[in-house]
Amino acid sequence: xxxxxxxxxxxxxxxxxxxxxxxxxxxxxxxxxxxxxxxxxxxxxxxxxxxxxxxxxxxxxxxxxxxxxxxxxxxxxxxxxxxxxxxxxxxxxxxxxxxxxxxxxxxxxxxxxxxxxxxxxxxxxxxxxxxxxxxxxxxxxxxxxxxxxxxxxxxxxxxxxxxxxxxxxxxxxxxxxxxxxxxxxxxxxxxxxxxxxxxxxxxxxxxxxxxxxxxxxxxxxxxxxxxxxxxxxxxxxxxxxxxxxxxxxxxxxxxxxxxxxxxxxxxxxxxxxxxxxxxxxxxxxxxxxxxxxxxxxxxxxxxxxxxxxxxxxxxxxxxxxxxxxxxxxxxxxxxxxxxxxxxxxxxxxxxxxxxxxxxxxxxxxxxxxxxxxx
Amino acid sequence: xxxxxxxxxxxxxxxxxxxxxxxxxxxxxxxxxxxxxxxxxxxxxxxxxxxxxxxxxxxxxxxxxxxxxxxxxxxxxxxxxxxxxxxxxxxxxxxxxxxxxxxxx
Numbered sequence: 404x405x406x407x408x409x410x411x412x413x414x415x416x417x418x419x420x421x422x423x424x425x426x427x428x429x430x431x432x433x434x435x436x437x438x439x440x441x442x443x444x445x446x447x448x449x450x451x452x453x454x455x456x457x458x459x460x461x462x463x464x465x466x467x468x469x470x471x472x473x474x475x476x477x478x479x480x481x482x483x484x485x486x487x488x489x490x491x492x493x494x495x496x497x498x499x500x501x502x503x504x505x506x507x508x509x510x511x512x513x514x515x516x517x518x519x520x521x522x523x524x525x526x527x528x529x530x531x532x533x534x535x536x537x538x539x540x541x542x543x544x545x546x547x548x549x550x551x552x553x554x555x556x557x558x559x560x561x562x563x564x565x566x567x568x569x570x571x572x573x574x575x576x577x578x579x580x581x582x583x584x585x586x587x588x589x590x591x592x593x594x595x596x597x598x599x600x601x602x603x604x605x606x607x608x609x610x611x612x613x614x615x616x617x618x619x620x621x622x623x624x625x626x627x628x629x630x631x632x633x634x635x636x637x638x639x640x641x642x643x644x645x646x647x648x649x650x651x652x653x654x655x656x657x658x659x660x661x662x663x664x665x666x667x668x669x670x671x672x673x674x675x676x677x678x679x680x681x682x683x684x685x686x687x688x689x690x691x692x693x694x695x696x697x698x699x700x701x702x703x704x705x706x707x708x709x710x711x712x713x714x715x716x717x718x719x720x721x722x723x724x725x726x727x728x729x730x731x732x733x734x735x736x737x738x739x740x741x742x743x744x745x746x747x748x749x750x751x752x753x754x755x756x757x758x759x760x761x762x763x764x765x766x767x768x769x770x771x772x773x774x775x776x777x
Numbered sequence: 778x779x780x781x782x783x784x785x786x787x788x789x790x791x792x793x794x795x796x797x798x799x800x801x802x803x804x805x806x807x808x809x810x811x812x813x814x815x816x817x818x819x820x821x822x823x824x825x826x827x828x829x830x831x832x833x834x835x836x837x838x839x840x841x842x843x844x845x846x847x848x849x850x851x852x853x854x855x856x857x858x859x860x861x862x863x864x865x866x867x868x869x870x871x872x873x874x875x876x877x878x879x880x881x882x
Binding site: 429433435436437438439440441442443444467468470471472473474475476478479482 | 795796797800814815816817818819820822823824842843844845
């Protein structure tokens, strides 16, 4: 074998090694002709070169071709990746079951609304507004924004704003960030911590809002499904749940002396037992109204996930109203992290498992029908 | 349109050519200024094929090596003609302004 032939074979091996960087389809289509072109260009360069500079020219050509091959592989792979990214419908997976999809769409309206009400009441804004209107001396804005409040203070209005701007996916990501922010803030011992039912309520509510916004067709569909009476029910539930979620004193007023005390955080002495019954009546009314249709039943299940910790708030207030403030009496069930978070997570898992099982069963049924008709 | 794309389409506008023929023609058209290499050429051909501006033509074996010819499509011809129109209009404006600048200086 001549020197040129040996060198040609060596270069061919090298080029083929570099061509391995190309996607398989491209290699199958073009590898042979590319090797031919590379070797032809190499031979052409040698033919043009005068002998003293032939080696340098060949080396330069070889290096430049190698670099160009690598660049070409990167360009093609980059283009394929970009096309895949463009084709992928990021965060727009919708739940296949129409009823769950519709239920999530309704929740994508309700959950951000509840979140906003919870944030407004957390920062006692309704009370401050009422104070400015009535001139009540004890209802001034007492809450100050701390680091732990930032996720809710920025997240809740941000999510609603994005929903209004019809940026569903961004709103979903915003709700997710709000949930994560609250979890992160809860990890700081100085802050309220996870064991607070109000924190559990808003964390789970943000998470539910995120799932609903990201996995459903969105608030437009949800609003189309919500009837006028449905909207009124949601509004009432939002006021009650949001208002009470951060302590009974928000809607029902503080104790008689007006000074914020420990008992104010768990129950208002002004409203007392009637308020407990009103809250329970609204919740039962909303639940009963939701039981009528398959979609609203699913809405009820989805909203139950964040509302479970709220039940602890309610029974704490009930305990105070029935037996007196903590110290004299005590909560019927003391809230703890497992009690606050495990039941909602269990419910969410049941929903996931149930939908997966239903889909599997539907798939099997379809296969049976297909084989029967075949 | 990027210059290599313009030059490849221009090379193919005269008739179907194989890879090495396109490389040589591009060098000739650009008066040696643009020298396409295999990696760049086949990345461009891949994109042009995907965009429907270029398509594969006949294949032949020469000296034991596969040689595939490419030809410009109708869409590619229209795209090249549009680009020529744009370049011509821009060149006319540039020439006219240079002329004005020359006249007033």
